[in-house]
Amino acid sequence: xxxxxxxxxxxxxxxxxxxxxxxxxxxATDLWQVARPSGLTVSPDGQRALFSMSRYDLTSDKGxxxxxxxxxxxxxxxxxxxxxxxDSQANWSPDGRLITFIAKRDREQAxxxxxxxxxxxxxxxxxxxxxxxxxxxxxxxxxxxxxxxVPAGFTGDFKALADDLAKRKQxxxxxxxxENRLYRYWDHFLTDEMVxxxxxxxxxxxxxxxxxxxxxxLMELEGAPDFSISPDGKTLAVSVISSEPPYxxxxxxxxxxxxxxxxxxxxxxxxxxxxxxxxxxxxxxxxLIYGAQQRLDFGNDNVRLTHFDLxxxxxxxxxxxxxxxxxxxxxxxxxxxxxxxxxxxxxxSLFSVPAIGGAVKQVIRQGxxxxxxxxxxxxxxxxxxxxxxxxxxxxxxxKSRTLKQISxxxxxxxxxxAWGKVEEVSYAGxxxxxxxxxxxxxxxFDPNKRWPLLSLLHGGPHSAFNDGFxxxxxxxxxxAMGYVVIMPxxxxxxxxxEAFTASIHGDHASKPFFDTExxxxxMISRGYIDEARVAAAGGSYGGYLVSWIAGHSSKYKTLINHxxxxxxxxxFASDSTYMRVHAxxxxxxxxxxxxLKASPAMYAENFKVPMLITHGEQDYRVPVTxxxxxxxxxxxxxxxxxxxxxxxxxxxxxxxxxxIYWYHEVQQWLERQIGTGPSQ
Numbered sequence: 001x002x003x004x005x006x007x008x009x010x011x012x013x014x015x016x017x018x019x020x021x022x023x024x025x026x027x028a029t030d031l032w033q034v035a036r037p038s039g040l041t042v043s044p045d046g047q048r049a050l051f052s053m054s055r056y057d058l059t060s061d062k063g064x065x066x067x068x069x070x071x072x073x074x075x076x077x078x079x080x081x082x083x084x085x086x087d088s089q090a091n092w093s094p095d096g097r098l099i100t101f102i103a104k105r106d107r108e109q110a111x112x113x114x115x116x117x118x119x120x121x122x123x124x125x126x127x128x129x130x131x132x133x134x135x136x137x138x139x140x141x142x143x144x145x146x147x148x149x150v151p152a153g154f155t156g157d158f159k160a161l162a163d164d165l166a167k168r169k170q171x172x173x174x175x176x177x178x179e180n181r182l183y184r185y186w187d188h189f190l191t192d193e194m195v196x197x198x199x200x201x202x203x204x205x206x207x208x209x210x211x212x213x214x215x216x217x218l219m220e221l222e223g224a225p226d227f228s229i230s231p232d233g234k235t236l237a238v239s240v241i242s243s244e245p246p247y248x249x250x251x252x253x254x255x256x257x258x259x260x261x262x263x264x265x266x267x268x269x270x271x272x273x274x275x276x277x278x279x280x281x282x283x284x285x286x287x288l289i290y291g292a293q294q295r296l297d298f299g300n301d302n303v304r305l306t307h308f309d310l311x312x313x314x315x316x317x318x319x320x321x322x323x324x325x326x327x328x329x330x331x332x333x334x335x336x337x338x339x340x341x342x343x344x345x346x347x348x349s350l351f352s353v354p355a356i357g358g359a360v361k362q363v364i365r366q367g368x369x370x371x372x373x374x375x376x377x378x379x380x381x382x383x384x385x386x387x388x389x390x391x392x393x394x395x396x397x398x399k400s401r402t403l404k405q406i407s408x409x410x411x412x413x414x415x416x417x418a419w420g421k422v423e424e425v426s427y428a429g430x431x432x433x434x435x436x437x438x439x440x441x442x443x444x445f446d447p448n449k450r451w452p453l454l455s456l457l458h459g460g461p462h463s464a465f466n467d468g469f470x471x472x473x474x475x476x477x478x479x480a481m482g483y484v485v486i487m488p489x490x491x492x493x494x495x496x497x498e499a500f501t502a503s504i505h506g507d508h509a510s511k512p513f514f515d516t517e518x519x520x521x522x523m524i525s526r527g528y529i530d531e532a533r534v535a536a537a538g539g540s541y542g543g544y545l546v547s548w549i550a551g552h553s554s555k556y557k558t559l560i561n562h563x564x565x566x567x568x569x570x571x572f573a574s575d576s577t578y579m580r581v582h583a584x585x586x587x588x589x590x591x592x593x594x595x596l597k598a599s600p601a602m603y604a605e606n607f608k609v610p611m612l613i614t615h616g617e618q619d620y621r622v623p624v625t626x627x628x629x630x631x632x633x634x635x636x637x638x639x640x641x642x643x644x645x646x647x648x649x650x651x652x653x654x655x656x657x658x659x660i661y662w663y664h665e666v667q668q669w670l671e672r673q674i675g676t677g678p679s680q
Contacts, residue, residue: 023418025443025480028663030417031471032056032656034390035409038065039089040371042381043096047072048117049373049381049393050080050090050099053409056656063656067101069117072375072395075406080115081122087113089134093141098203100135100144112146112201125206129162130194134224138259139233143200145211145259147224152193156210182247184575185221187618187650196225198236198257212263217241226278230285234259237279237288242267250578254279254290254308268308269315275299276306278328282355283335286310289355291326292317297582298505300462302498305329305340307357318357323497331355333374339363341372343495346424346436347467350380350396363398368468381406385469387440387476388419418443420479422467427522429515430491433500437519438465438487440475442677445484449678450530453523454483454670455516457538457545461492461508462501471659472652473539481667482676483535486523490515506585508541509548509598516545520555532557533674537666539563540622540651544600547630550611551603558673559611560666563622563651566630568599575620604633610640612669614662616649642669 036054043049049072052065065086069078081087083105090101099117102110105124110131115122126132128148135146150161176183176191183190196219198211217240219225227238235256242253252275255265269276272292279290287310291303302325307316318338319326327348329340338355341348348368353360367386375381378399385391390410396403420441429435445451456473458465465487475485489496491511492504504511516536523529535558538546543564550559565571569588571580581587586594596602611634615627627643634641644665646658653662670676 021416023416023443025418025420026474026476027480028477028660029058030413031474031477032058032660033413034469034471037068037383037391037393037407037409038371040373040381040383040393041091042072042373042375043092044094045096046374046376046379048096049375050092051371051393052086052088052090052101053079054086058656058660061655061657067099070393070407072381072406075408077407080117080119087122091136092117093137094139095141098137098141100137102133102135112144114144114203125201125203126208128158129165134227136229138200138229139231141203143202143209145198145200145229145236147196148199149194150197152195152216153214154197154210155213156199156208158208180246181577182218182250182575184620186575187620190218195219198227198238200259209261210263211236211259211261212257212265213261214263228279228281228288229259230281231283232285237281237290239277239279239290242270249296251275252277254288256310268313274301277303280329280331282331283333289318289329289331289338291329297579298502299579300325300494300501303327305338305353307355316357318355319351319353319360322351322360323499324351324360325494325498326351328372330372330374333377339372339374339380341369343464343466345495346438346464346489347495350382352398364396364403366403368466370468386467387422387438387469389469390414391469417476418480420476421445424467425522427518429488429518430511433491435491435515435519436489436496437522438467438475439523440479440485440487442479442482442484446678447528449528451484451528451678452482452533452670452674452676453520453529453535454478454485455520455534455536456485456487457512457516457536457542458487458489458493459538459540459542460494461504461512461541461544462494464489464493464495466495477663478666481670483670484523484529486519488515488519490519505583506594507598508544508583512545513548513552516549517553517555530679531555533679535559535670535674537562541565543622546611547600548603550609551600551606556609558669559609560614560669561611561627561630562614562653562662563616563619564613564626564630565600565622566626567601568595569601570623570626570629573623573625601629601633604637607634607637607639610673612642612644612665614644614646614653614665616646616651616653618648618650621651 037051040051049070054063054065056063067081067087067090085104087103101113103113104110111124112126112132112135113122114125132146132148135144178191200209253269254276257265274293276292279288281288292306295301304317305319324342326340326342349365350363369382372382380396384394393407395406420443423439426434478485524531537560539562543561546559546561547566584595613627613631615624631643653659
């Protein structure tokens, strides 16, 4: 008791000193001190929640995730795993007494782990030569379904697979050979023909059964496949890429798969030639919900929630009367209501709709609400964050319309940060349409002084700046450097209706460029912006827009271009080329003049403005040669420019120290070109 009392006094003293210290603005280093919850999942009784909490160590330059248990009734938090390796993807047994998760521990590959909920040693119940993922208890609690990446056509002999993989490692030839259109994705090649398959492992015996022997389907290219298990444990619904090699086109369909080990499957969405994803069984098991798209020339049309009656084999669109694109959906426990999240004019909101169809209602619109889980009748557990709010777990009571924070993952940093004011405005953009924009001010902002302006331009182009937390391009960090920061959601952005998103299809330059020019004019009209100190920074499509600005605008003193598209013709080296012909309204083999006139490379004679260029070698979405070519042109013209090249990063800068260094380079460049803070 004496030791505990002493510790309590020390803790109180530490907390008091934190409260006495003056809050300081957010820094790039602070971003890597933020605890990040993921994989939130509520217990069967609705009283507790499991989640992985990731923290990062700048000394090792790595992150580590441990499983935590959170009591939803009182907010008490308990760490369940303490291993140096990451533990993730936790899931409950049907009775809530056991949890399964994924971890490597002392193995080369991630395995399925099992441990008692209330303490005890975790043990691996698989020992595979490949990674396992997505462990999920079957409804009877006797077996755990999981996914493993195995060679296409694999039939279940893991011993033979281990021998084969060992032989592959000994090969001296490193060539990657393909005849497929889809041959690499994001930062890795697909030429080894490894695909996800489903298996079960018996909780008691450890026996493994192959559920989809011989399968060759690719599934989700980003992360593990979307699937759902029927309440009776007999059927698996899964989204697969049903297109055949050489993948001249890509289409995702929903398959119903028997869990008897036969691998027999029925395609229930074959009639729809566009994508169908994320199937979810109803609690009764008589139907399921999935998301369907309709366009073959445009990959960002609205997702339509589709109700599929398993007995009638009929599909009905629900919630089709609202201009939203649902992202994740789930049933109420009694199956009467369906809930879904969607981007919503700069927020990520939660909505409800009767499961049989009806009026869509907004449940919550505040910041970004993610990882939403049913915690009881009219109650939800969720992770919420914002531009000025670090991620925390909340309990939402929809009946009383109350939102209660129940975790304290980042409370100290939240309270000890001097947050800049965030303002949400709209202004007239292209065609007179209202453009939504966030403005983030320095914490010491004085409207009576004149400040430098930094315009951030998002990627995509079909994405958006939402009111949420991300360690990448955090506007509070830029504002803390001494800049008024703007984040316009120009034409093409998501969350503002399908027509607005599709409005730039076939012409990526015109409307977004007009919108960004108008954003700067709007800010200058407010009277506190020094129009001689204006900068723009963007990544990916935002980098394309930066390159376009370089050849078409005189408003900017300097530009920052991360992983940006410079030459549209060269984007046919990207990992994704399927819809570029439609997006550009042309290609190198047809209507190429349309591609050339929208390519920033064609306007290099107009380049005058100094530019910082950053790019990663492992970027297959916008190949690194795009950045190198732009840098070569700028240097060839004698324009002040700087290249920051990361040999170990992809389209994003993800390693903690590289990220901090990237922010440092941006800050130094901005100070060098336009200074910092208000004019004297």
